[in-house]
Amino acid sequence: MSDTPQVLLQHHLKKLRLPTFHSEYDKLARQCATENKDHIQYLLRLCELELIERERRMIERRIKAAKFPATKSLDSFDYKVIPSLNKVLTMQLARCEFVDHRQNVIALGPSGTGKTHVALGLGLAACQKGLKVRFTTAAALVHVLIEAVGERRLQRLQKQLTSQDLLIIDELGFVPLSKSGAELLFEIISQRYERGSIIITSNLPFDEWTEIFGSERLTGAILDRLTHHVHILEMNGESFRLRQSRKAQS
Structure with missing residues (x-):
């Protein structure tokens, strides 16, 4: 007893x-x-x-739901290697006030300069602040959107994506998009305009985005929405992976 x-x-x-x-x-x-x-x-x-x-x-739970390919923090980013990156702005963005204000972040630069690392770091910071985050590549996002159209669940998927506080779209520009894929991506960007934040990483400067979307009219409409409230991170420099490969060979 x-x-x-x-x-x-x-x-x-x-x-x-x-x-x-x-x-x-x-x-x-x-x-x-x-x-x-x-x-x-x-x-x-x-x-x-x-x-x-x-x-x-x-x-x-937030980190798991975000579907990050890897968990990376900004603390482990080597800013000295990419001097073009504005460290002060990047650390300010890590406070995630841009998400509260429904602003966007676009990281531009050649392949291997750490754009994905920065996007992951900002996504992790958002998770740590209790925000809902979703990570995807542009190609994967378009693929699931096209699949959703065929399976008649596009509206449900769009609702899931627009409900996120922060949507991260990585590697925009690595794969050209089909006309239908570009239009579906435009819909997501439009639905989130002034309602939710987007982080985009791209290896192409803005004046080459027509190569991605295949239409000057559509590209202009997308850029108009993305850049209305935006923070741009310039990340020009030598590829991290190329540098590591040279070190390994020396």
Whole structure:
């Protein structure tokens, strides 16, 4: 019978979905008793542990839902290698105020200069602030949009994409888009205009985007929406991968 209160407590904590209370209450009680902490201080510590753990789990769920190909932070980015990149602006963007203001970010530069790394770093920062993020390449996004049209679920997919606080579209320009693909991508950009932020990385300067979309009219309409509220990151320099390959060979 002496174990009944403990069994009931564990049962109630599970029902209340307080896993950190469940795992830590006994150990923390002993610790607080040793330190002569009263019941208020004990409960405060227990609540703080629960909140910290809940925040950690929430961030993990956001990162998983974002579908990042890799988890990279801006702390690991070597700004010295890409001197054209505005470090002050990049760190300001990591505060994610641009997402609150429904602004966009476009990173432009040759292949291998770290555009994806920066996009991933900003996406991770957004997840850590509790924002909903989705990462995709331009080619993959167009592919799933075309599939959705064939399966008559385009509106549902569009709703999912527009519900994200931040949509990251990587590698725009690496693969030319079909007419239907370009139009579907335009729809997503239009639906998010002044409603949600987009980060785009591209290896092509703006004056060559007609090569991607195949139409000057469509390209102009896309650029008009993307650049109305935008932060542009210029990332010109030697490829990280090429540099690492040379080091390995030397």
